[in-house]
Amino acid sequence: MAKTLVNLEKISKSYDGHLVLDELDLTIHENEFVTLLGPSGCGKTTTLRILGGFERPDKGRVVFDGMDITNLPANKRNLNTVFQKYALFPHMSVAENIAFGLKIKNKPKSYIDDKIKYALKLVNLDGYEDRRPNSLSGGQQQRIAIARAIVNEPRLLLLDEPLGALDLKLRQDMQYELIRLKNELGITFIYVTHDQEEALTMSDTIVVMNQGYIQQIGTPESIYNEPENAFVADFIGDSNILGGTMIHDRLVEILGAKFDCVDEGFGENKPVDVVIRPEDVKLVAPGEGLIEGVVSHLIFKGVHYEMEVQAGGFEWLVQSTHMRPVGTKVSIKVEPSNIQIMNKPASEDEEAVHLEV
């Protein structure tokens, strides 16, 4: 395992009596691409601002490279931020913007000039030195903001929804660009977004947050395939979340039908939550599956069809390349390994989380 770079220890923060972060613990390793993912108000931006030094936590410690930096002001931290709306200085040229941090550190002019050239090349904007930020497109401003941050050779780059203001196509291009940059520079990225697709595409590690709590930490695959609770399941991708009863190991009852599964250790006759991804719901001829139903909606989505199936009193979301017209009688089948069993939320807090979704 790589070396630990950042440790957030029991960070709490509230605004006007409203708790935004509650005893948050998080460890980030060197050279990792970590994404803080969650709906607005989940505390992800506050976490980033505490890391950047723009907010002080009410409680807890920020440890950076073994040093407690909780009370270190932003300008003394060896990390840089790419701001949501870029925050380029409008009264300076592109080159002056990029040179800002280096001039503050009194670097020699030749060094600064080299760095500007290098950074502009890195973000594919060579020759833009003398342009004004206002004359650039959103995507270009974004690249300059990144260039301005990385010339300072930070150990850690914080990115606050940097692609939020760009249109879809550009956003996808920039995602690849960011991955390339991260690999070329070999620095740690902490990336804040509410866009789950962005998070799945770019991250080594995803931290799913909601209402000031971390819901799950894991690789994109594990977050998607094995969500730990209903919130994560619902927030990441589409899913069918159903109440069920664990009869015993490897057998769960859903909507009165008994499904084979692969989960063990939940006890006997225990109420649980069950997640089934829409692409994992198999529609077969009536009588061949476990629950009978009727197709009630059909939308063409390009790569697949999306259908709603009324079965067992539940509205199933189904994705399939095989089209079935509305009104078709079908039967539902699910592979045991595609059934994800989760404990019911224990506390009222988590229950609230569930309801809000």
Added chain:
Amino acid sequence: MKKLYISLIFLFLYAPIFTLIVLSFNASKTRAKWGGFTLKWYFSLFENEAILQALWNTLLLAALSALIATVIGLVACIAMQSMKKKTRALILGIANIPMLNAEIVTGISFMLLFISLGVTFGFGTILLAHITFNIPYVILSIQPRMKQLNTSTYEAALDLGANSLQAFFRIVFPDILPGILSGFLMAFTMSLDDFIITHFTKGPGVDTLSTKIYTEVRKGIKPEMYSLSTLIFAAVFILMLLVNHTPRKKEKS
């Protein structure tokens, strides 16, 4: 530290005002000496016809000039909306002349104009001058709001069958109303507080509070002036407090 600084500046700004308020209760007739507390100047004020006439002139002048300036300014702002950027800049430039120019120059330029036109100096000449220097304050309040205006709402109104007058009064007008009101208020205040331009455009026998005070400076200010000012200030202060304290929606931080 910050609070101390702000307090000192406000002390500086409001010290003369407190002084005047205190003087209005001073029993001694000269402002150099404290002769004990009295309310008599507040009573004699209402028997002093010269002061009351000056007050009436001042208020009438402020109201009329602000009103006319608001109408002219508003109409000019609407016209500017459909103009090219350069023409608009030119018009704004001309409108701003009386605001940026020295008041004394504006004052004498009016004086010279009225002399050459052979107009009798009096209430009318002061009014014309006040309207003129009020217009830029009105335009300055309305124009930025006009610029922010979402033209598609106006077009939507037309699309839904309103004619351009209806669309203006139902859609555009409510949007720029705060600008119009603040422009009017600004113009009213400027007119009320003006001395220099009135000084050059007034005729004999017509006085505003400003010119009356000016002529009294050498003889000594009548204490009734202090009580009148105190009353005006108190009235405005209370009014402003009421306006500022009307509950507003709390803004999200």
Added chain:
Amino acid sequence: MRDSRKLLSAPFLFWAALFIIIPLCMVFYYGLTDKTGAFTLDNVLAIASPEHRKAFWEAIKLSVVSTVICLLLAYPLAMILAGMKGNHDSFIILIFILPMWMNFLLRTLAWQTLLEKTGVINSILAVLHLPALKIINTPAAIVLGMVYNFLPFMVLPIYNVLVKIDSNLISAAKDLGANGAQTFLRVTLPLSTAGVISGITMVFVPALTTFVISQLLGGSKILLIGNIIEQEFTQTNNWHLGSGLSIVLMLFIILNMVLSVVTDKDGEVNAL
């Protein structure tokens, strides 16, 4: 329909021509002619006469000093006001506009009461066993009167630009390693130049041309160029000379105006 809307500018244009442009032309006409109507530069060049030169120089000196003091007082104040949380625009404007409802002449006269030999301030100083201030009827009193009257015109434009600065820019500067002073010098100050220049114009012009403040607080000993022009119009009745001197003043004002127009292209700053 668009063209008919342009016609709405007619009343204003008529008004502006009659009451702004023509009167200014009259000042130039009078200033550049003598009593017989013949062209002359004598009225303008009269600024060089010892008496006028002294008054003009005195006015420049005092107005520059007042403008600088206003700027030094106003900038920190505007920064503090802009840094307050929430939207206080209307409150701040109110605080500065409110004094205007007490007559300008009375407000200025009140300073006499405060500054006099036996005035309020000296009485307080005496109680504290501090030396008395002797500034009434001196240039210092005139400067004080100018600063007092024109300070709001410096604060408001600077406040208006400062509140519009995106707080993320300040965070970005800090993030890139700038300390408080560096952030101020490299980001905040350059971004507020338009407001500063507008403020300087708004204070310098009335200070340079005032005749009331010098009359009320300077005794009758100190004559500024404004006092001379005023006398030419209301006492000596030499309008030609008065206009000629005004032309000199206007050259300064035009210079100032050009400066403020160039730096405030969007006309955003002067939203008083």
